Amino acid sequence: MQRHLTLAAVVATGLALPAAARAAARAELRPGTALSVGTPAQLAVTTDGDAPPPPPPRIDGATVRFAGQMSQTRSINGTVTPQSTFSYAVVPTRPGALDIPAIAIGNDTTAPIHATVTDAPAPPPATAAAAPSHAPSSGSSRAFLTVDLPSKALVVGQAVPIHIHAYFRGGTSATLEGAPHLTSDAFTLSNLSDKPAQAQIELRGEPYLAATWTAMLSPAKPSSGKLGVELPIELAYRAAPPPRPARAPAAIDPDDPFSDPFFTNPFGGADPFSDLESMFDVGPMQREQTTLHASSGALAVTDLPEAGKPASFTGAVGQFAVALDPIAGTPRVGEPLTLAIRVTGTGNFDRVALTGVDDTPDLHAYPTKSNFTPSAASALTGTKTFTQTVVPTKPGDLVIPALGFAYFDPSKHAYVTVETTPGALHVAAAAGSASSDPGLAPAAIATAPSAARVGHGTDRATLVPLVRQPRVWWIPGGLIALTALLVGGAWWRRSPRIAHVLHARRVHRAVSRATLAMDRAASAHDRAAFFAAARSALQTRLGETWRTAPEAITAHDVETRLGAGGAEIRAVLERADALHYGNPLATDEPLDHWRTVVRGALAHLETAS
Amino acid sequence: MTGNTLLIASLLTAAPTAALASPAAAAAPDPTALERTLATQGWSPGVLFELGAAYATAGHPGPAILAFERAQLLAPRDATIRADLARTRETAGLSVAPRSRLDATLGVLTSDEWTWLAIAAGILACTGTVAYAWSMRRSLARTLAIAGGLGGGLAVAAAVEVAPSPAAAIVLHASTARIAPFAAAEAAFAAPEGEAVTVEQDRGDFVYVRDADRAGWLPRAEVERVVAHEPAAAHT
Numbered sequence: 001m002q003r004h005l006t007l008a009a010v011v012a013t014g015l016a017l018p019a020a021a022r023a024a025a026r027a028e029l030r031p032g033t034a035l036s037v038g039t040p041a042q043l044a045v046t047t048d049g050d051a052p053p054p055p056p057p058r059i060d061g062a063t064v065r066f067a068g069q070m071s072q073t074r075s076i077n078g079t080v081t082p083q084s085t086f087s088y089a090v091v092p093t094r095p096g097a098l099d100i101p102a103i104a105i106g107n108d109t110t111a112p113i114h115a116t117v118t119d120a121p122a123p124p125p126a127t128a129a130a131a132p133s134h135a136p137s138s139g140s141s142r143a144f145l146t147v148d149l150p151s152k153a154l155v156v157g158q159a160v161p162i163h164i165h166a167y168f169r170g171g172t173s174a175t176l177e178g179a180p181h182l183t184s185d186a187f188t189l190s191n192l193s194d195k196p197a198q199a200q201i202e203l204r205g206e207p208y209l210a211a212t213w214t215a216m217l218s219p220a221k222p223s224s225g226k227l228g229v230e231l232p233i234e235l236a237y238r239a240a241p242p243p244r245p246a247r248a249p250a251a252i253d254p255d256d257p258f259s260d261p262f263f264t265n266p267f268g269g270a271d272p273f274s275d276l277e278s279m280f281d282v283g284p285m286q287r288e289q290t291t292l293h294a295s296s297g298a299l300a301v302t303d304l305p306e307a308g309k310p311a312s313f314t315g316a317v318g319q320f321a322v323a324l325d326p327i328a329g330t331p332r333v334g335e336p337l338t339l340a341i342r343v344t345g346t347g348n349f350d351r352v353a354l355t356g357v358d359d360t361p362d363l364h365a366y367p368t369k370s371n372f373t374p375s376a377a378s379a380l381t382g383t384k385t386f387t388q389t390v391v392p393t394k395p396g397d398l399v400i401p402a403l404g405f406a407y408f409d410p411s412k413h414a415y416v417t418v419e420t421t422p423g424a425l426h427v428a429a430a431a432g433s434a435s436s437d438p439g440l441a442p443a444a445i446a447t448a449p450s451a452a453r454v455g456h457g458t459d460r461a462t463l464v465p466l467v468r469q470p471r472v473w474w475i476p477g478g479l480i481a482l483t484a485l486l487v488g489g490a491w492w493r494r495s496p497r498i499a500h501v502l503h504a505r506r507v508h509r510a511v512s513r514a515t516l517a518m519d520r521a522a523s524a525h526d527r528a529a530f531f532a533a534a535r536s537a538l539q540t541r542l543g544e545t546w547r548t549a550p551e552a553i554t555a556h557d558v559e560t561r562l563g564a565g566g567a568e569i570r571a572v573l574e575r576a577d578a579l580h581y582g583n584p585l586a587t588d589e590p591l592d593h594w595r596t597v598v599r600g601a602l603a604h605l606e607t608a609s
Numbered sequence: 610m611t612g613n614t615l616l617i618a619s620l621l622t623a624a625p626t627a628a629l630a631s632p633a634a635a636a637a638p639d640p641t642a643l644e645r646t647l648a649t650q651g652w653s654p655g656v657l658f659e660l661g662a663a664y665a666t667a668g669h670p671g672p673a674i675l676a677f678e679r680a681q682l683l684a685p686r687d688a689t690i691r692a693d694l695a696r697t698r699e700t701a702g703l704s705v706a707p708r709s710r711l712d713a714t715l716g717v718l719t720s721d722e723w724t725w726l727a728i729a730a731g732i733l734a735c736t737g738t739v740a741y742a743w744s745m746r747r748s749l750a751r752t753l754a755i756a757g758g759l760g761g762g763l764a765v766a767a768a769v770e771v772a773p774s775p776a777a778a779i780v781l782h783a784s785t786a787r788i789a790p791f792a793a794a795e796a797a798f799a800a801p802e803g804e805a806v807t808v809e810q811d812r813g814d815f816v817y818v819r820d821a822d823r824a825g826w827l828p829r830a831e832v833e834r835v836v837a838h839e840p841a842a843a844h845t
Contacts, residue, residue: 024785024796049799052702107783107799333688336695366699389699391692461651462838463682465720467768468775472724476731476761483735490742 024048025108027100031181033115035092039185040220041115042067043088043100051106053086053350059100061117062092068159068190068216068350070379087190089220092117142169142237145180145292147229154219154301155410158317159348159380162189162217164229166196166292170207173236177289180213183228186301191216191379216380218348219301227296235288308415310406318347318380322354322405324420332428333395341368341386341403341420349374349384354405356388362398364391392427399424507544511537511602518598522591530591531576534598538569541602545609568597640664640672647840654683658690661697670701670803671781678835682773685719701803706821712770720772727764733757778818778834780804786825790815797825808834 025047035041043064045054050071056064067087086105092098100113148163164180182189196211217227304317325340343352349372356368366389374382392398400423409416466472492498514537521529536550543550546561555573558566572594643660647653661676677694684690698705708716718726734757740750783802787794790812800806800818806827810817815826 024799047799048796051799107785107801336692336699366696369699369702389695391696460683463652463679463773463836464775464838465682465768465772465836466724467720467765467772472728475728479728479731479735483738486739487742490739490744 025103025105025110027103027110027113029090029100029113029115031178033113035090035098035115035117037092037095037117037119040089040091040188042181042188042190043090043113044085045088045103045105045110046083046085047105047108048083049106050082051084054103054105056088057101057103059090059098061094061096061098062090064091065089065188065220066350067188067218068348068379070191070194087188089188089218091185091220095119142172142235143167143174143233143290143292145229145231145294147227147294147296149217149227149296149299151410152297152299153410154299155317155408155413156219156222156301156303157315157348157351157408158410159190159216159218159350161378161380162215164213164215164231164294166211166213166231166233167201167203168209168211168235170209171237175234175236177232177234180215180229180231183230183293184223184225186219186221186223187227188218188220189215190218216348221301222303223299223301225298227299229294229296231292231294233290233292235286235290237286304408305413305415310404310415310417312404312417313406313408313415314353315351316347316349316353316405316407317351317410318345318407319409319411320345320347320352320405320407320418322403322418322420324400324403324423327400327423327425330426330428331392333392336389336391339388339390339400341388342383343386343405344383346378346381347407349380349382352384352405352407354386354403356386356403357390357400362392362394364393366390395427395429397424398427504544507540510540514540515599515602518595522595525591527588527591528579530594531572531579534572534594535576537598537602538572538605541605541609542569545605569601572598572601640667640669644840652679652683652840654680654687654690657683658687658693661690662693665693665697665700670697670703671779671783673697674701674703674803674805675779675781675833675835678777678779679837682835698803701801703801703803703805705805715767715771718767718771720768723764723768723771727761727768730757730761730764734761773836774807775834775836776808777836778806778808778816778832780806780818780827780831781833782831784827784831786818786823786827787815788825790817790826792828794826798823800825800827800831806832808832 025045028044028046029035030042030044043057053066053069056066058064065088067089069087070085071082090100095117098115098117100115102112103110144167146165146167148165150160154160166174166180168174179192180189192215193213196213199210199212201208201210320343322341322343325342327337327339331337339357341354341356343349343354352370354368354370357363357365359365368386368388370384370386372382372384374380402419402422404417404419406415406417408414462469514533518530518533518537521527521533539550539553542548542553542558546553553573555570555577558570558573562569575588575594640660640663643656643663646656647660650656657676657680661673661680664670664673664676674694674697677690677697680690681687681694715723734754737750737753737755737757741747741754780800780802784800786797786800788797789795800820804820806818806820808816808818809824811829812826814829816829816832818825818827818832
């Protein structure tokens with residue numbers, strides 16, 4: 001717990017609290033574990049991260065009151081971690097052992113602290129433990145302490161800024177043995193700056209290092225008198241070298257060749273290097289443990305008046321204003337809505353509390369949460385924002401009533417109540433049928449929920465969304481494959497070469513069918529059917545060869561294009577026409593003959609094409 | 610849908626029936642029994658909602674938020690689940706980053722609904738393409754093919770955007786995130802129970818998680834992903 005301060009080399013790091021291995025949460029009792037009845041001590045609970053202030057611990061044999069909080073950040077390997085310190089004023093009420101239990105804060109727990117309480121007031125620790133036998137006044141000549149307060153008249157619970165200045169003369173190295181603390185039991189000190197601000201100044205023509213701590217001072221009980229502040233330190237400085245005594249001349253021994261004064265006192269008793277030592281200030285190093293004291297002058301602390309104290313007064317002292325943020329949008333029944341109520345001003349924000357909107361049949365309200373944002377200048381000035389989640393339970397117009405906040409204004413020495421402006425909003429019906437039940441939200445909150453209220457949704461074997469399930473992609477995959485197949489079919493169908501092959505096949509199939517019909521007609525001795533089938537077969541084959549419509553080919557066309565070579569084909573076509581138009585042939589060759597003729601003609605035409 | 614109806618009916622008859630035996634039990638269902646129900650019946654919004662409420666009543670906001678989040682995946686438009694999830698977060702002092710305007714717009718439909726829409730649009734596109742190839746009402750077919758293709762692509766993008774991230778996880782118990790994946794490493798930040806984090810890496814018994822602006826290694830047992838394939842064991 002040693003901090004070092006030197007004017008020659010201003011070591012800000014030396015003033016910082018040691019960065020030894022820290023637990024995530026830790027508690028420290030200041031000024032120590034030796035306490036006395038009625039004398040307040042400070043319990044500082046520190047945790048890494050942002051955490052709400054833990055409730056004051058219950059300590060048997062002492063009263064505990066929350067005194068304030070302080071936030072800071074630290075950086076480890078580039079990771080910035082916020083740190084919060086919460087201060088409590090602990091006032092022992094009886095002598096004996098005092099056990100402070102482990103305090104749960106955030107996700108961690110502090111170690112318990114054991115202290116001893118005596119009847120007699122505990123002596124200031126630094127002075128009692130470390131004050132040496134030599135006079136501390138020599139230290140005070142090289143260092144001194146002052147304290148600044150903005151007002152000399154305070155009320156209990158009020159928080160005012162306090163500035164503690166320590167001055168160290170040039171050439172003095174100071175090691176802090178502890179933080180500045182109060183000597184009075186009527187006040188608590190909180191939000192003490194971890195590192196004092198340092199500046200080099202000149203006082204009465206001499207250089208000084210000024211170290212300034214800022215904190216919040218809170219009167220704990222009515223009192224009058226001076227406020228004392230102490231700072232235990234160890235000073236180190238080089239004192240001016242003491243003058244060396246001159247030697248008395250010795251008698252000359254006639255038997256001793258070195259008894260001549262030339263050998264025993266060559267400089268006549270004077271120190272030839274004394275001027276040199278003085279020039280380099282290399283006198284012996286002096287270390288001195290002492291406690292610096294300062295007094296604020298007379299202070300008058302009065303209790304808060306009972307007359308006119310509002311029922312909603314929570315102990316806030318200062319000057320404040322309160323406002324409700326505008327409510328944007330149109331909420332729906334069952335949808336959570338966040339109200340933000342801001343308290344701005346100057347004072348003890350740790351005692352500023354708001355309960356928010358009350359629970360009503362139209363509006364289900366949850367407890368408020370608060371967050372204090374101090375101004376850059378002081379922790380006493382800033383904005384405390386209360387957020388409250390509310391759930392409208394009925395559609396229609398809804399009025400957020402005015403929210404009152406009471407505080408004590410020390411400048412007026414009176415209680416003041418300020419209110420927000422009432423807000424209005426329109427609540428729409430809930431989306432979805434099952435969820436539009438107005439009583440749904442409060443019912444779910446107040447009682448055990450029922451599966452009957454969860455009407456939407458489906459049961460599933462997995463929570464993985466469809467888009468991330470590989471099996472779902474089989475559907476578009478198959479679809480794309482089928483599409484590709486069908487598009488390929490269309491392309492294949494349109495290809496000229498494929499079309500020619502298909503046409504040839506169709507012709508072949510048509511000719512085959514006609515030939516088969518011709519054979520059946522020959523077997524049945526049906527001449528008309530025979531020649532009709534024979535004509536169809538020949539026309540189909542000729543049409544494929546001539547690239548014309550088969551049914552348009554006549555005997556005349558055959559004669560024209562084939563000449564004598566097509567006589568047999570022409571004869572078949574003429575007979576078919578004759579039989580088709582009802583002119584039976586008088587005499588003719590047997591059908592087997594014609595069958596042979598037709599087959600031969602077909603084979604010839606197929607070969608020729 | 611029939612299966613869904615049957616399951617809800619079974620919930621109405623099975624779970625609350627046991628609870629009716631005593632008012633105290635009715636007020637606080639046993640989370641372990643509900644976990645077993647999930648393990649045997651699969652994911653069900655009703656059971657998950659009951660489970661979240663049971664954990665919240667028992668003072669375990671981490672598993673409660675996890676259960677509510679999962680219930681919301683199955684019943685995304687249910688205001689009861691949404692309200693209780695918000696309430697549990699509020700009570701635990703947790704906040705969630707607001708959704709972007711794009712997410713809020715696309716959130717009109719669920720990821721699964723966007724997926725089915727994409728498939729339908731794909732069917733239209735394929736039909737149009739085939740009809741165009743076979744020269745059937747080519748103008749209409751071309752319109753169908755283009756509109757279906759574009760719509761399908763956009764719907765798939767929306768489905769991916771709206772889909773819950775497989776890396777989304779909930780801190781089951783308050784824990785300290787560390788700067789390296791071993792227990793003796795320096796603390797990075799305190800992860801409160803129920804905080805929503807994103808799992809970025811797995812290494813041994815630790816996972817590397819990130820919340821809004823912090824990152825660190827948490828014990829694997831203290832974190833559970835929201836999107837799970839099968840119901841896990843009880844969290845307490």
